[in-house]
Amino acid sequence: MYKSKIIPLTFVLACSSSFASTDLVKKAKDNGMQAIPADKVALMKLIDDPKDPITDAKVELGKKLFFDPRLSRSGLISCNTCHNLAMGGDDGIPAAIGHKWTANPHHLNSPTVYNSVFFSAQFWDGRSPHLADQAQGPMQAPPEMAAPANLVKERIVSIPEYVSEFKTAYGSDVNITFPKIADTIATFEKTLVTPSKFDDFLNGDINALNDTEKKGLNIFIDKGCASCHNGIALGGTMQPFGLAAKYKFSEVGDFKGDDKGMVKTPTLRNITETGPYFHNGAVWSLTDAIKEMGSIQLGIKITDSEAEEMKIFLKALKGRKPAISYPQLPEESDTTPKPTFD
Amino acid sequence: MYKSKIIPLTFVLACSSSFASTDLVKKAKDNGMQAIPADKVALMKLIDDPKDPITDAKVELGKKLFFDPRLSRSGLISCNTCHNLAMGGDDGIPAAIGHKWTANPHHLNSPTVYNSVFFSAQFWDGRSPHLADQAQGPMQAPPEMAAPANLVKERIVSIPEYVSEFKTAYGSDVNITFPKIADTIATFEKTLVTPSKFDDFLNGDINALNDTEKKGLNIFIDKGCASCHNGIALGGTMQPFGLAAKYKFSEVGDFKGDDKGMVKTPTLRNITETGPYFHNGAVWSLTDAIKEMGSIQLGIKITDSEAEEMKIFLKALKGRKPAISYPQLPEESDTTPKPTFD
Numbered sequence: 001m002y003k004s005k006i007i008p009l010t011f012v013l014a015c016s017s018s019f020a021s022t023d024l025v026k027k028a029k030d031n032g033m034q035a036i037p038a039d040k041v042a043l044m045k046l047i048d049d050p051k052d053p054i055t056d057a058k059v060e061l062g063k064k065l066f067f068d069p070r071l072s073r074s075g076l077i078s079c080n081t082c083h084n085l086a087m088g089g090d091d092g093i094p095a096a097i098g099h100k101w102t103a104n105p106h107h108l109n110s111p112t113v114y115n116s117v118f119f120s121a122q123f124w125d126g127r128s129p130h131l132a133d134q135a136q137g138p139m140q141a142p143p144e145m146a147a148p149a150n151l152v153k154e155r156i157v158s159i160p161e162y163v164s165e166f167k168t169a170y171g172s173d174v175n176i177t178f179p180k181i182a183d184t185i186a187t188f189e190k191t192l193v194t195p196s197k198f199d200d201f202l203n204g205d206i207n208a209l210n211d212t213e214k215k216g217l218n219i220f221i222d223k224g225c226a227s228c229h230n231g232i233a234l235g236g237t238m239q240p241f242g243l244a245a246k247y248k249f250s251e252v253g254d255f256k257g258d259d260k261g262m263v264k265t266p267t268l269r270n271i272t273e274t275g276p277y278f279h280n281g282a283v284w285s286l287t288d289a290i291k292e293m294g295s296i297q298l299g300i301k302i303t304d305s306e307a308e309e310m311k312i313f314l315k316a317l318k319g320r321k322p323a324i325s326y327p328q329l330p331e332e333s334d335t336t337p338k339p340t341f342d
Numbered sequence: 343m344y345k346s347k348i349i350p351l352t353f354v355l356a357c358s359s360s361f362a363s364t365d366l367v368k369k370a371k372d373n374g375m376q377a378i379p380a381d382k383v384a385l386m387k388l389i390d391d392p393k394d395p396i397t398d399a400k401v402e403l404g405k406k407l408f409f410d411p412r413l414s415r416s417g418l419i420s421c422n423t424c425h426n427l428a429m430g431g432d433d434g435i436p437a438a439i440g441h442k443w444t445a446n447p448h449h450l451n452s453p454t455v456y457n458s459v460f461f462s463a464q465f466w467d468g469r470s471p472h473l474a475d476q477a478q479g480p481m482q483a484p485p486e487m488a489a490p491a492n493l494v495k496e497r498i499v500s501i502p503e504y505v506s507e508f509k510t511a512y513g514s515d516v517n518i519t520f521p522k523i524a525d526t527i528a529t530f531e532k533t534l535v536t537p538s539k540f541d542d543f544l545n546g547d548i549n550a551l552n553d554t555e556k557k558g559l560n561i562f563i564d565k566g567c568a569s570c571h572n573g574i575a576l577g578g579t580m581q582p583f584g585l586a587a588k589y590k591f592s593e594v595g596d597f598k599g600d601d602k603g604m605v606k607t608p609t610l611r612n613i614t615e616t617g618p619y620f621h622n623g624a625v626w627s628l629t630d631a632i633k634e635m636g637s638i639q640l641g642i643k644i645t646d647s648e649a650e651e652m653k654i655f656l657k658a659l660k661g662r663k664p665a666i667s668y669p670q671l672p673e674e675s676d677t678t679p680k681p682t683f684d
Contacts, residue, residue: 326427
């Protein structure tokens with residue numbers, strides 16, 4: 001008697017879950033959420049530029065440049081210092097700290113470099129259209145790597161192995177300019193894509209998310225979060241900020257967005273690894289961040305339990321990171337400009 | 343007629359070179375120079391501690407800790423910041439810079455971590471007997487990582503994945519103390535051994551060094567360099583400094599060695615990657631460093647051409663680095679002590 005009751009119930013639940021999952025995939029997609037393509041060719045179509053195609057030689061060289069602190073004035077700070085690939089692609093501190101221990105003058109938080117190829121704009125104020133342009137900024141910015149473009153170029157062209165690798169990557173007539181160096185870094189960054197269980201789910205594996213993760217996703221959509229956190233990046237577009245209410249920590253730093261007050265929506269991918277949150281890194285708790293977003297962006301009160309349920313979904317956005325062999329950087333020559341600390 | 347003259351000459355040269363090489367191996371060994379054993383069991387006998395054996399789990403955990411900037415007060419500085427495994431195991435700047443951009447108060451240069459397991463003493467003044475003891479220093483030193491022992495411990499024990507990895511490495515009853523954390527880092531560091539062409543040569547491959555490299559080695563020994571640069575590390579022991587003449591840059595910084603004026607001899611392995619040279623990093627050119635050593639330690643004048651010849655041998659000490667997959671560091675929890683910047 002007991003057994004006969006149980007079996008049909010399990011059967012009904014399984015059917016209902018499968019049916020609900022298909023619905024939920026559709027609902028997510030209808031709300032603009034997109035998967036990282038599982039198919040490599042489809043992914044390459046999204047991230048590659050036929051005019052400057054991604055090749056192994058460029059990626060390997062770009063990786064070396066990304067990890068090379070000699071791109072900074074002091075020789076101590078690399079791209080990876082603030083966009084640490086071991087730590088979700090950022091630095092884990094509220095506001096970036098760079099050359100001479102200078103904090104970001106606007107108290108801006110370093111965004112993750114993972115999946116940044118999917119952003120429609122770069123920097124918190126979206127002033128840069130793509131990674132190759134973006135990568136030129138921090139190298140030169142006095143509170144970051146503080147290296148004038150010419151110094152970066154001089155360092156690289158003085159290192160014979162780098163020159164040789166640029167020739168391998170781009171041909172023997174390559175002109176190693178500062179923008180070319182930034183381009184190469186960007187080519188490496190384009191490969192920093194982290195597919196997750198959520199992508200597997202959207203791509204058709206309806207068991208990739210468990211029931212609580214699906215429930216969290218459903219709440220996430222119902223609350224309206226996907227109205228900004230959408231696309232492949234689940235963010236990365238310019239959006240108005242603080243429309244419904246004033247951000248609790250708006251006094252930390254002086255950042256007010258672009259000239260229209262728009263702020264780049266952060267990606268939610270790997271969000272559990274990329275705290276503290278918000279443009280000024282003022283919120284450490286993901287639960288608090290979810291609730292604050294409900295209040296200031298959606299004008300709704302998100303309860304603690306709803307936030308916890310959404311958090312379970314957000315954890316499922318932790319992606320599989322590309323394997324990175326730590327590089328051996330080429331030796332400088334006698335003509336390499338020395339580090340300076342002023 | 344022409345041909346008949348050439349053949350015997352080549353034959354004689356080959357014999358002489360082979361004979362000379364065997365002699366040179368003997369001469370190097372007689373002068374205390376030692377190879378990194380090619381045999382893994384023999385190597386492990388040298389670096390392993392049966393009371394705390396090297397295991398894959400400890401090495402992998404130690405690698406994560408080595409790369410983790412959260413072991414520093416600010417969350418920005420890892421062991422790898424000053425001992426960069428991509429750059430010969432050091433930072434490539436004259437004197438270490440740490441927390442709050444503080445320069446080493448004695449203007450001391452960061453020594454390489456590669457092959458440091460073979461040193462008889464650690465730190466420039468030799469005050470530490472081994473790596474596990476040494477590793478405790480920079481984490482706590484205010485101008486370096488500036489993290490009190492208890493803060494380091496609190497950070498680690500608040501990160502569930504670290505706790506789990508410590509249990510895997512040491513057993514479920516492991517007591518995660520600050521010294522245990524340093525021990526684990528040291529276990530990883532012990533594996534940072536870089537065999538080179540020179541080792542292949544000493545280990546019996548007499549063609550591993552070419553003739554100019556052999557000539558450089560011969561001069562190196564004849565000049566007396568191996569009287570301090572010996573053992574497997576080709577350095578790493580405490581020696582008197584500046585006996586024959588005063589070091590040209592002795593006024594840079596206030597370091598005077600240990601209480602007997604002894605200074606740890608730097609390893610010559612990977613020397614082309616570990617400039618600038620001397621305890622205070624005041625000499626950028628390896629040629630100048632060789633000549634200065636001749637003057638202050640051996641009381642001899644080394645000519646430019648002799649220095650260049652020795653440099654060819656020193657380049658052959660560039661070792662094969664162990665492959666390192668860049669780690670994914672575990673996420674902190676809500677109880678993880680936050681970074682501080684004061």
